[in-house]
Amino acid sequence: MCFAAPGGLRRPIFLIGLIAFGLVSAFSAAVAQADSDEAVELETALRLASLLREARAVIGANQDLINDPERGEKGLTGAVVLEVARENYRKANGVPPLYDGQGAREAALISAQMRAIGDVMAENQSTINREGVGFKGFVPAVFGRLVNERFYELEGDQAVIKVTAPPHLVRNRKARPDDWEIGVIADHLTSEDWPRNKIFAAEANYKGQPAYRVLVPEYYSEGCIACHGGPKGEIDVTGYPKEGGQVGDLGGVISISLMR
Numbered sequence: 475m476c477f478a479a480p481g482g483l484r485r486p487i488f489l490i491g492l493i494a495f496g497l498v499s500a501f502s503a504a505v506a507q508a509d510s511d512e513a514v515e516l517e518t519a520l521r522l523a524s525l526l527r528e529a530r531a532v533i534g535a536n537q538d539l540i541n542d543p544e545r546g547e548k549g550l551t552g553a554v555v556l557e558v559a560r561e562n563y564r565k566a567n568g569v570p571p572l573y574d575g576q577g578a579r580e581a582a583l584i585s586a587q588m589r590a591i592g593d594v595m596a597e598n599q600s601t602i603n604r605e606g607v608g609f610k611g612f613v614p615a616v617f618g619r620l621v622n623e624r625f626y627e628l629e630g631d632q633a634v635i636k637v638t639a640p641p642h643l644v645r646n647r648k649a650r651p652d653d654w655e656i657g658v659i660a661d662h663l664t665s666e667d668w669p670r671n672k673i674f675a676a677e678a679n680y681k682g683q684p685a686y687r688v689l690v691p692e693y694y695s696e697g698c699i700a701c702h703g704g705p706k707g708e709i710d711v712t713g714y715p716k717e718g719g720q721v722g723d724l725g726g727v728i729s730i731s732l733m734r
């Protein structure tokens with residue numbers, strides 16, 4: 475009797491409607507959340523790439539000073555590198571590396587990266603200040619690798635920053651791309667229709683661990699050609715055979731993995 479009452483019939487339909495509506499809104503909220511999480515992660519990854527680039531650029535801008543055999547103490551300390559990098563980072567990103575209201579994860583990772591820069595500069599003062607030696611092997615790529623290695627010691631369970639390259643261009647075996655990087659470089663970054671400077675980002679495993687992974691392409695400019703240009707195979711000042719690259723070619727990739 476009771477189940478025949480009109481109210482009793484309408485109620486379940488109303489409930490189903492509510493549940494369906496609830497599911498849809500929970501789903502779209504989850505999608506919106508995922509989108510905004512991804513935007514935050516992408517921004518963090520790009521900022522880590524930016525700070526690495528700016529610090530590396532300070533080493534590049536001071537290469538003649540570093541290579542000067544006449545000068546001992548050069549004053550190129552971690553504090554100096556960080557100060558110049560910080561200023562150029564601020565111009566590029568509109569915010570300094572650390573600021574009030576910054577996300578906790580980004581703040582932790584950027585802090586660790588700044589510490590890594592300081593540590594690498596401190597560890598290499600005797601090399602940089604050595605008198606009587608011109609070329610000391612302290613070039614932006616080496617500096618960058620050392621900073622990324624130090625960063626890995628500090629934050630490797632949270633994030634990994636690496637400078638890699640298409641496999642045939644790799645000099646240091648530590649820079650070799652993993653399978654995922656090889657695939658993205660081949661299928662996207664070096665494909666004919668990939669827009670210049672376009673970033674690739676996706677959910678993908680890093681050494682079997684779920685991660686958000688971002689690849690930032692880097693191209694050879696005039697300044698790279700003395701070492702990475704032609705004639706191919708000729709030994710450059712650092713002792714490596716030149717790659718035969720040309721200005722504008724994809725020369726490398728900054729690869730950032732943010733662990734889930």
Ligand code: HEC
Nearest residue numbers: 615616619639643644645646649693697698701712725726
């Ligand atoms: C003075 C020579 C020299 C110049 C100039 C130079 N590089 Fe390199 N590059 C090297 C050396 C040496 C390494 C290997 C560093 C290491 O031991 O990790 C390297 C490594 C790299 C790597 C990492 C992958 C690898 O092969 O190990 C990339 C990417 C790269 N260079 C790109 C560039 C770009 C882009 C420029 C110009 C903006 C540039 N390089 C300028 C000498 C140079």
